[in-house]
Amino acid sequence: MANRRNFIKTAAIGSVAIALNSFKSKEDASDEIVKNENTESKPIVLSTWRFGIEANAAAWEILKNNGRALDAVEAGVKVPEADPNERSVGYGGRPDRDGKVTLDACIMDEFSNIGSVACLEHIKHPISVARLVMEKTPHVMLVGEGALQFALSEGFKEENLLVEESEKEWKEWLEKSQYKPIVNIENHDTIGMIALDAHGNLSGACTTSGMAFKMHGRVGDSPIIGAGLFVDNEIGAATATGHGEEVIRIAGCHLVVELMRQGKSPQKACEEAVERIVKLTNLRGKKLKEIQVGFIALNKKGQYGSYCVQGGFNYAVHDASGNRLLDANYYLKK
Template identity: 40%
Template sequence: MYGMISTWRMAYEGVVNQFERLKEGEFAGNVLEASIREIEDFENFISVGYGGLPNEEGKLQLDAAYMNGSTFEIGAVAGMEDIKNPISVARLLSQDRFNIFRVGDGAKKFAESEGFLSENLLTDYSKNKWEERLKKVENEELTPYDGHDTVGTVVLDKDKNIVSGTSSSGLFMKKKGRIGDSPLPGSGFYADSDIGGATATGLGEDLMKGILSYEVVRRMGMGLSPMDAAQTSLKDFEEKLERKYGKVGAMSLVCMNNKGEWGIATNVDFTFVVATNEQEPTIYTSKRTEDGETVIEKAAAEWVEEYLSNVLTRQE
């Protein structure tokens, strides 16, 4: 058994391009890193990597994390500027014994010492989006926050290694130094090759309150299917958060166990990508109905074709 699952339709081409390597027996960590790098490198995906959405000061600060579920090695970076592939920096940090989570200038200096190039990651498009939003916030008193689609991926290889990873530019117009759930172990990601892996996307300030990626893996370890583990984890936490905090933001989870079975949970309209030894890379759409049920459907071929055509010519 082998497979991979990723948040959001932007992951599709990375999954397609790297899935052949997984079929051929490539290590899960190599597949995950390469698939996320494709998203980081492509400027049309404006919530991850190059061309991402800046903070309130117009600075692009990136977060990423990597976890090897066979060794429990973890590496993470947060608030890192000017380095194009934070997932690769995070993975490299996972090989250290100490100092595995670095932030801001410390993360950047580490990356540069390892040969990563410092470069301007803001595109004309992302800069213009920031300038437009700045004017709207000033003139119309609109909330600045928008656009926080994290790419999160779980990969299971033929040797039963499970890895998970995330990459994000975080909330659009976030405060300088703000960190969401994406680079936080247990919140944005978790992996245990004895059980499975999970990642999260959505409003980090709420997700980190529930340590939801760890909770999904824990419930899979108790015998729940990936789908049941994800959906009960989200539902139970939403109810508790509403009771204790009074509000609940957007949250979505994806997971896969060590049998290649997958699951998701969401409280918003959500897309994700799955590929296993039993199915080729497929984009799914999902949403929660008014009665609380989660509806999951394969994206129509025409919808996928239109999306792939559009993404090459406009920002997503």
């Protein structure tokens, strides 16, 4: 199974190639975070994992022209949603144990308007459906068949999202039907994106195909406001990736933002949220090495931070100084 963190597209655009050729070491990343905590930066966009580099590039095209953060995060996460080679987001995502690709997404703007879809099939861009739920309905979340009906009524095209490679892996999985997600492997990743625009406003988006070979109907943290994403335009924003059940357990992104409200830096807020997960995992008698959760956070000054349970999580940052990928610091040292 190909690991995205060892894979670089040869067709990447120039700015992406430059960023990928100048990855920061963990020490460099730590130095950058410390420096960032003493400065202010806007506009700025952060997103999870290596595919965040390309997503950030799309978002930056809007942010650099004084565009709205909400438009930027939608445009940004649509990049991996449409890429059949990205096996944990949108088109190309791995299916559930019934062979169905089901997608989850949510979006939140500077006014605390929110929209979400869960267990949505046949629609390539769930993030855009989530935005229309926010803008055109009296509801916050639509799920399953109802979400699909709404999408089709808004002009979205029904498509087969199960690509050949995902179908092949699913059929191989059926031979043993063993459900055991592996940390830092793209059977449970997400793209979460948070942005601060030139006007000082925050927005965020989160989208995923969820855990590979999950039970049909399983929903993780990604479409849940307060779990996989939260934005408070007075304070900051946060998004999460990894094992969604663990993020839901602590209302993770709301917790990160509330810790920032209490005066903690984005970095310290992410660290405390991960420590909360660690504590509960130990209390429940579970093995910490079997889970991965990562948070990224951004405050109103454009200062950011990240932290995860164990090594292997990285995130992309794009501001006026460029687009780069950083390794997150982590709790579990080997």
